[in-house]
Amino acid sequence: QQQVKQSPQSLIVQKGGISIINCAYENTAFDYFPWYQQFPGKGPALLIAIRPDVSEKKEGRFTISFNKSAKQFSLHIMDSQPGDSATYFCAASKNNAGNMLTFGGGTRLMVKP
Amino acid sequence: DARVTQTPRHKVTEMGQEVTMRCQPILGHNTVFWYRQTMMQGLELLAYFRNRAPLDDSGMPKDRFSAEMPDATLATLKIQPSEPRDSAVYFCASGLITMRYSGGAGAGANVLTFGAGSRLTVL
Numbered sequence: 001q002q003q004v005k006q007s008p009q010s011l012i013v014q015k016g017g018i019s020i021i022n023c024a025y026e027n028t029a030f031d032y033f034p035w036y037q038q039f040p041g042k043g044p045a046l047l048i049a050i051r052p053d054v055s056e057k058k059e060g061r062f063t064i065s066f067n068k069s070a071k072q073f074s075l076h077i078m079d080s081q082p083g084d085s086a087t088y089f090c091a092a093s094k095n096n097a098g099n100m101l102t103f104g105g106g107t108r109l110m111v112k113p
Numbered sequence: 114d115a116r117v118t119q120t121p122r123h124k125v126t127e128m129g130q131e132v133t134m135r136c137q138p139i140l141g142h143n144t145v146f147w148y149r150q151t152m153m154q155g156l157e158l159l160a161y162f163r164n165r166a167p168l169d170d171s172g173m174p175k176d177r178f179s180a181e182m183p184d185a186t187l188a189t190l191k192i193q194p195s196e197p198r199d200s201a202v203y204f205c206a207s208g209l210i211t212m213r214y215s216g217g218a219g220a221g222a223n224v225l226t227f228g229a230g231s232r233l234t235v236l
Contacts, residue, residue, distance in 0.1 A: 041229070046224050
């Protein structure tokens with residue numbers, strides 16, 4: 001059972017555009033939703049994260065929007081840059097599971113100059 | 114910068130051979146995870162340890178995989194015998210995990226740090 005579904009699998013955006021990646025989860029016990037960024041040949045690295053007590057979190061050009069009733073959350077990258085080209089993973093975990101992350105399938109983002 | 118160190122970075126082996134991957138977690142981190150990444154399955158959790166004790170290895174094929182943490186500075190993942198379908202990138206991640214909700218979500222709040230991975234090819 002895929003507990004975190006991520007879409008799209010790949011995304012091409014022009015420089016300066018907005019990149020949007022969506023995730024949906026099934027387990028209502030999840031209470032921590034991070035996004036990880038992975039460059040080729042590297043391990044995933046935490047980009048931004050949100051708890052369900054807020055509907056939005058912004059850090060620079062990166063924003064997470066969270067819809068608890070719909071069990072969905074999304075990553076928005078404003079003013080996308082070629083350096084943002086990477087694979088992005090959403091994830092979810094339960095606080096009482098010590099942050100054992102369940103990952104979405106990943107989105108390969110390419111930002112064209 | 115503190116980092117998680119994984120060895121080897123690349124390994125090519127023949128089917129049936131034993132493979133051991135090693136991970137040095139960040140000093141002071143109390144939780145270590147092993148993930149496997151493939152194109153088809155994405156990132157799958159294989160096993161994880163808290164304070165060196167195995168907490169969950171339900172994602173790991175028990176007949177051929179084993180994970181151990183002989184001391185706080187070393188975690189190992191062993192495959193014996195290896196099969197072509199084991200070809201993947203294996204990631205180790207560590208974190209200082211607190212069970213209490215610490216408020217802000219971000220740096221310091223149950224963050225996992227991943228190593229660069231061990232790319233395994235089984236011929």
